[in-house]
Amino acid sequence: DPSQDLEILRGKQFWKTEIETIFYPRVSGIWQTVWLEYLSPEYQIDDLKITPNIDKSEVIFEIHINGIGFSELFLIIEVLFDNKTITQDKINLDFIGKIGKKKNKKVIKERIEIFHKNMFHENQSRFNFKVAIPNNLLHLWDVENPNLYDLSLKIQNEKTGEIYDGISSYFGMRKISISEKENGSKQILLNYKPLYQKLFLVQGYWPDSLYTPPSDEHIKKDIQYVLDFGFNGLRTHQKAFDPRFLYWCDKMGVLVWGEIGNAYRFSVKSQLKLINEFVAEVERDYNHPSIIAWAPLN
Structure with missing residues (x-):
């Protein structure tokens, strides 16, 4: 970015040669983490959005996958806590990339063991699914106990065993809300507890x-x-x-x-x-x- 352009987002970076008042030196080049990785030309997990719901003891995943599905293609899901598997399942991906312009949405409802999965297509390869966490295995995230669940997602050909893409991530089960006190003032809650x-x-x-x-x-x-x-x-x-x-x-x-x-x-x-x-x-x-x-x- 031009160092003297005052209309770009610069934060505390000063536009003059010598720093003064409240400003700091300018930064150039790559300054955050970068990496190289191999991606399959056929299928890639492009994006993942995770939304916890502690009231229902479930987590909602919104995922974007690139590629054209077929009957043997599956998304393999595994959720772990403290290195122990909490739950796992698989979703058939025969529908991805096959929804035409006239069929701009498709809903699939399916119940397998403790899973309630709702897949809603906003475009060709983006869908949602829910994973239920057993109540006795629900560990909330807070400042005293920052509990985190590990997550593994893989796109796999069930017939050949080939894994096209896979990611490892994590999430925390927590809820931020606002309540009103008796005097009318508001307070912020973390997992329904007052948060100072x-x-x-x-x-x-x-x-x-x-x-x-x-x-x-x-x-x-x-x-x-x-x-x-x-x-x-x-x-x-x-x-x-x-x-x-x-x-x-x-x-x-x-x-x-x-x-x-x-x-x-x-x-x-x-x-x-x-x-x-x-x-x-x-x-x-x-x-x-x-x-x-x-x-x-x-």
Whole structure:
């Protein structure tokens, strides 16, 4: 991005050569985690959205798969807690990629053991399904006990055993809600319990690497300081934080307010950039149980 363009989202990055007042040095190049991976040319898991429902002890998965289905193609699902399988099942993917323009939606309802699966097609290869978690195996995520479930998804040819694509992820079962007190004031609840937030503001700048954390150990050390000082959360300030940082907040039980950098100059151009990039950030980080609030502007 042009370093002196005041209409791009820059956060605390200064547009002049020498920093001054409240601004920090500019950042250039790749500063978040990148990787290379092989993808099958036939089938790929393109996107996964996870929504917990603690009231019904279930989790809703919205998944996007690229490819044309056939009768032997299945999505293999496994949910684990503490390295032990909680539940597993498979969904036949013979329908993906075959829904025409006139059939723009298709609903499949199916009950297998403890599963209630509802697959709703908004386009050719996006659908939802629900996984029920037995009540005796429901472990909620909160700041004292940041319980996480592991998830494995695979696209597999049942006849040949070939696995076309697979992902490993995780999720936390938690609910944020608001209740009204007798005096009319509101309070935030985490899993129906009053949540008093004690937050640090974190800038996410590192002495030698600026926007980029030097290592996971440095991230964990910063988050541990939050807990050691008796706080329970962070407001991430003027920056879309690396998902690795959010992972450790999920893992260590630290609440997060998500945020994105502002543009310095208000205009139609900066408004459009803010909306597009902020929505992309919210979609990217949707599955993190630690994120309980979003702040689009400073």
